[in-house]
Amino acid sequence: MVDVLLADDEAMVRAGVRAILARDPGIEVVAEAADGYEAFEAVRRLRPAVALLDIQMPGLDGITAASRIHRELPGTAVIMLTTFGEDEFIERALREGASGFLLKADDPRELLAGVHAVAAGGAYLSPRVAARVIAGLRGGRTGHGTAPGRPMERLTARENDVLALLGAGLSNAEIAARLSLVEGTVKAHVSAILGKLGARNRVEAAIAAHQAGLVGERSADRPADRPLDRP
Numbered sequence: 285m286v287d288v289l290l291a292d293d294e295a296m297v298r299a300g301v302r303a304i305l306a307r308d309p310g311i312e313v314v315a316e317a318a319d320g321y322e323a324f325e326a327v328r329r330l331r332p333a334v335a336l337l338d339i340q341m342p343g344l345d346g347i348t349a350a351s352r353i354h355r356e357l358p359g360t361a362v363i364m365l366t367t368f369g370e371d372e373f374i375e376r377a378l379r380e381g382a383s384g385f386l387l388k389a390d391d392p393r394e395l396l397a398g399v400h401a402v403a404a405g406g407a408y409l410s411p412r413v414a415a416r417v418i419a420g421l422r423g424g425r426t427g428h429g430t431a432p433g434r435p436m437e438r439l440t441a442r443e444n445d446v447l448a449l450l451g452a453g454l455s456n457a458e459i460a461a462r463l464s465l466v467e468g469t470v471k472a473h474v475s476a477i478l479g480k481l482g483a484r485n486r487v488e489a490a491i492a493a494h495q496a497g498l499v500g501e502r503s504a505d506r507p508a509d510r511p512l513d514r515p
Contacts, residue, residue, distance in 0.1 A: 286403040287314045287332040291323035291349070292365075293341045297388070301336065301365065304392045311399055320344025327353050327360050333403040339366040339373055347376050354381025354485070361402035365395070374413060378487045384408040404455035405471075407486040417491065436496050438480045444498060446473040450486060451493025 288305060290313050292298045298316050305311045314332055317323040321343045327335050335353055337346035344352075350362040363384035364377045374385055383402040386394055390410045398408040409417060439447065442463075449459045456474065460467045474486070483489040493499050 286311045286334060286399055287330070288312065288399060289315045289317065289323060289326050289330065289332045289335045289360075291317040291320070291326075291336065291341065291346065292338040293318050294338075297338070301395070304395055305399070307392075308396050308399075311396070318342075320346060320349035323349050324352050327357050331357065332360055334399050335360050335362045336365045336399070337362060339364060339368055339377070347373070347380050347382075350377060350382050351380035361405075363398055363402055363408070371416060374416060378417075378491075379484070381485050383485060383487060385413045386410045387412060401453065401455065404457060405486075406453055406455035406458075407450075407490050408453065409487075436481075436492075439477065443473050443477050443480070446470060447477050447489060447493045448498040450474065450477070451490040451499040453490065 288311055290298055290301055290305075292301070295318075302313050302316070305313055314330055315326040317326050319341045320337070323335060323337060323341075323346075324344065326332075335350075337350055339346040341349075346364060346366070350364065353360055353362055361383040362381060363386060364373075364382050365386050365388060366373065367388050377385055384398045384407060386398050386408075387410055390412065394410045398410070401408040436444075445463060446459055449462055454462065456467050456470045459465070460470045463470070474489075477483070477489055478485070481489055481492050483492060
């Protein structure tokens with residue numbers, strides 16, 4: 285069961301999101317919050333697997349709350365669920381440690397898939413958000429991740445394989461199955477990759493993989509529905 289904290293200052297929005305999550309018997313909303321402070325305290329108290337945060341909330345905004353959760357309570361993965369899909373918000377959220385970014389206008393199935401993906405240790409961007417991120421990479425507009433070159437040269441061949449699959453949006457368990465490794469070994473590789481690249485989280489590492497062209501090279505048979513890999 286994936287425990288979820290839902291934070292949004294609009295009660296009707298929370299009700300709608302809760303109804304979508306209730307469709308999945310593997311997801312349970314364990315708490316709700318109307319502002320960022322409430323959200324952080326609920327995460328600190330309950331330690332849910334996933335926190336769904338709106339960006340614009342009174343008191344503490346969602347991105348600042350995401351940053352605090354990422355620093356102080358890293359066992360909880362954060363997904364930003366918002367109306368605002370501007371590049372500035374996406375970049376700030378990913379920079380501050382969010383593992384996923386979804387728009388409220390997205391297909392409800394994206395929400396369910398995103399919750400399961402980040403709970404399993406993966407990263408998840410809805411197709412529309414992924415398209416903006418990839419377009420930003422191609423246009424050189426984003427500062428996330430690590431540019432191709434020297435940092436990539438510090439990775440071992442196996443770490444490059446893991447990074448390519450991470451860039452395709454696979455979870456640790458899926459990477460382990462693909463490479464015939466145990467999940468603990470994949471976790472160790474991911475930690476080493478983040479350290480060598482100077483990436484703060486899996487999303488930044490995934491973006492670095494796209495920048496370096498690793499995803500197309502090593503993950504040609506990746507699942508087609510992974511939004512981080514959609515152009």
